[in-house]
Amino acid sequence: MSHLSLGNLLNDLNRTGQVLVSEGVTSLAVSDVMPEVVHNIARSATEASWRFKIFDREGSDYELEDVHEDFGSFRIELEKPSLDAGSATSGEPVLTADLYVVTEAGFRSFLRKGHAGQRWCVLGLGQSFSSRARAYCEWGDAMEFSMASATKAPRLLVKESAAVRTVPDNVNDWLLAEGQHLDTSNPLHRIWAIQAFDALSRCLANEIDSTGATLTFKGPPKLNLTVGDMEQTDVTTPVSLLAAEVVQEAAAWVFDNAREAEVKHILLSAEIARSGRADGVLNEYFVAHLASALDCAKIAYQMSISEITKDTLKSLGDLRKAVTEETSKATDATRQAVAALGTSFTAGLGLIVARVTTQINASLIVIAMTIAFGYALLSVISGRKFVSIQRGLRDEWQPKLYRFLSVDEFRKMVADPIRDAETLFNRVSRWGLVMLGAATVGIYVFAFTYDAVESSAQKPATEAVKPSERPMLKTPPAGRGAESRSESFPADSVEGSYIFLSGPSSNQIQPSDTQIF
Known part of the structure; x- marks a missing residue:
C-alpha cells in the first residue's frame, strides 16, 4: 500500500496544480514543489522504500533537512523500485511486465507517445482490462491475454498533411478486446477512454489538416470537425461513455477484417458526413450522429455485399453454362471421332467383300482404304486441336474472370468435368486410330495376297460350260x-x-x- 499512497499523493498534487509530474520508464520527476510539499513527498517515498534526490532551480543537490519553508520551489527525482516480477502478493508467479506506471500523468504520457510493451502495470488501476494488443493490470497482478491478428493500418486510409502523424499505426492498441469493459468511475480508465476516443476518431476521417486539429470527412457533402482539448489534465470531464462505446464499435466494425477495411472506411466516413447539417466539434458531433451513421453504413455495406453476391451468382451461372458448353463440345468431338472411325471400318469391310466376290483391282482397294483412314485421322486431329485451344483459353481467363474462385473450387467446378470429357475423347480417338491403322494395313495385305492365291488355284468341277464348248x-x-x-x-x-x-x-x-x- 505504500506504493499506492505515494502514487495517490502525486496524483492529487498534480490534479490541483501544485506540482508538475514527468514520468519515465525507470524514474519520475516532480517539479515546482514547494518546501512543505517536499517533506510530504519525501516522507511517502521513504515509507515506500523509494530512493529520491532533491534539487533546487539551479540544479544544486539538497538534503531533506536543508529544505526550509523560506526557500523557493524544488525538483524531486524519484527512482522506481526494482520490483520482483516473479512473485505476486499471493505468492503465485506472475508475468513480467514490460512497463510500470505510477501516476496518471505518466499513464497519459505513455499512451500519447506510445510504448512497445504489451503488458503495462499501472499503479491504482484496480480493474484490469486489455485491448487487442496490450494488457493493463494493477502492480503485482497477473493477466493473460492473446494478441489479435494484425489488421489494415489506418495510416493507409487517412491522408495527413502534418509532418508528425497523429493517426495510430496499429488500431489494435485502442480497440478493446472482446468481453472487456471500462469503469468510467476510475480516473485511469477514463484517461485511457479519452486517448482511445481521440485515436480512433482520427482513424475514421478521410483527411487531417496540417495542425492536426481538423478532421475532414469527404461525404458528399464535405464535413469538417474540430478536435476538442482531448488531452486535458482535468479528467473529471471526460468524453461521455456513450461516445466512447460508439467509437469503439465503429472502429471495430471498420477494421475487423483487413480485406474489407477500405470499403467499410469509405462507407462510414461518407455516412458521417451526411448525418449532420453543419461543421462542429468532434465530440459533440459523434455523440449526436455517429450511432446513426454507423447503422446506415452497415446497411449500405450489406447492400453492396448483396450486389456483389448477385454479380457472383451471375458469374457462376455463366461459368456453369460455359462448362456445360465445353463439355458438350468435347462430347460432340468424341461422337464425330467415333462416327468417322465407324465409317472407315465399314468401308474397309465393304472393300473386303468386294474383293472376294468380284474381280476388283487391288490398287483401287488401297486408294479407297487410304481415303477412309485419312478422313478418320483428320476428324481426330481437328477434335484434338479444339480441345487444346479450349484448355489454353481456360488457363488464360481463369485468373482474370474467376479470381473469386479458389484453385480447388475452380478445379472441382470447371477443370475436373471438362477433363473427364477430354479424357474420354483422347482414349476413343487414340485406340480407334490404332485399331483402324491395323485394319488398314491388314486390308492392304489382303488386297494383294488374295489375288495371287486366286490365280494359282484350279477352277472348280462344277464350273459352267460355255455354249461354244458343248x-x-x-x-x-x-x-x-x-x-x-x-x-x-x-x-x-x-x-x-x-x-x-x-x-x-x-x-x-x-x-x-x-x-x-
Whole structure:
C-alpha cells in the first residue's frame, strides 16, 4: 500500500496544480514543489522504500533537512523500485511486465507517445482490462491475454498533411478486446477512454489538416470537425461513455477484417458526413450522429455485399453454362471421332467383300482404304486441336474472370468435368486410330495376297460350260430310224435314254433337235 499512497499523493498534487509530474520508464520527476510539499513527498517515498534526490532551480543537490519553508520551489527525482516480477502478493508467479506506471500523468504520457510493451502495470488501476494488443493490470497482478491478428493500418486510409502523424499505426492498441469493459468511475480508465476516443476518431476521417486539429470527412457533402482539448489534465470531464462505446464499435466494425477495411472506411466516413447539417466539434458531433451513421453504413455495406453476391451468382451461372458448353463440345468431338472411325471400318469391310466376290483391282482397294483412314485421322486431329485451344483459353481467363474462385473450387467446378470429357475423347480417338491403322494395313495385305492365291488355284468341277464348248449330236443317216439313233447314242447315255423312252410315239427327230438344250 505504500506504493499506492505515494502514487495517490502525486496524483492529487498534480490534479490541483501544485506540482508538475514527468514520468519515465525507470524514474519520475516532480517539479515546482514547494518546501512543505517536499517533506510530504519525501516522507511517502521513504515509507515506500523509494530512493529520491532533491534539487533546487539551479540544479544544486539538497538534503531533506536543508529544505526550509523560506526557500523557493524544488525538483524531486524519484527512482522506481526494482520490483520482483516473479512473485505476486499471493505468492503465485506472475508475468513480467514490460512497463510500470505510477501516476496518471505518466499513464497519459505513455499512451500519447506510445510504448512497445504489451503488458503495462499501472499503479491504482484496480480493474484490469486489455485491448487487442496490450494488457493493463494493477502492480503485482497477473493477466493473460492473446494478441489479435494484425489488421489494415489506418495510416493507409487517412491522408495527413502534418509532418508528425497523429493517426495510430496499429488500431489494435485502442480497440478493446472482446468481453472487456471500462469503469468510467476510475480516473485511469477514463484517461485511457479519452486517448482511445481521440485515436480512433482520427482513424475514421478521410483527411487531417496540417495542425492536426481538423478532421475532414469527404461525404458528399464535405464535413469538417474540430478536435476538442482531448488531452486535458482535468479528467473529471471526460468524453461521455456513450461516445466512447460508439467509437469503439465503429472502429471495430471498420477494421475487423483487413480485406474489407477500405470499403467499410469509405462507407462510414461518407455516412458521417451526411448525418449532420453543419461543421462542429468532434465530440459533440459523434455523440449526436455517429450511432446513426454507423447503422446506415452497415446497411449500405450489406447492400453492396448483396450486389456483389448477385454479380457472383451471375458469374457462376455463366461459368456453369460455359462448362456445360465445353463439355458438350468435347462430347460432340468424341461422337464425330467415333462416327468417322465407324465409317472407315465399314468401308474397309465393304472393300473386303468386294474383293472376294468380284474381280476388283487391288490398287483401287488401297486408294479407297487410304481415303477412309485419312478422313478418320483428320476428324481426330481437328477434335484434338479444339480441345487444346479450349484448355489454353481456360488457363488464360481463369485468373482474370474467376479470381473469386479458389484453385480447388475452380478445379472441382470447371477443370475436373471438362477433363473427364477430354479424357474420354483422347482414349476413343487414340485406340480407334490404332485399331483402324491395323485394319488398314491388314486390308492392304489382303488386297494383294488374295489375288495371287486366286490365280494359282484350279477352277472348280462344277464350273459352267460355255455354249461354244458343248458337244454337238451327230445327225443319223436318212432311213435308218430308231436303229440309227441307237447306234448314234449308246444305251447308257442320257441321249440314248431319252430316245428309248420316247419310243414309237416320238416323231422323227429333226436335224434342228439334235442339240441338247
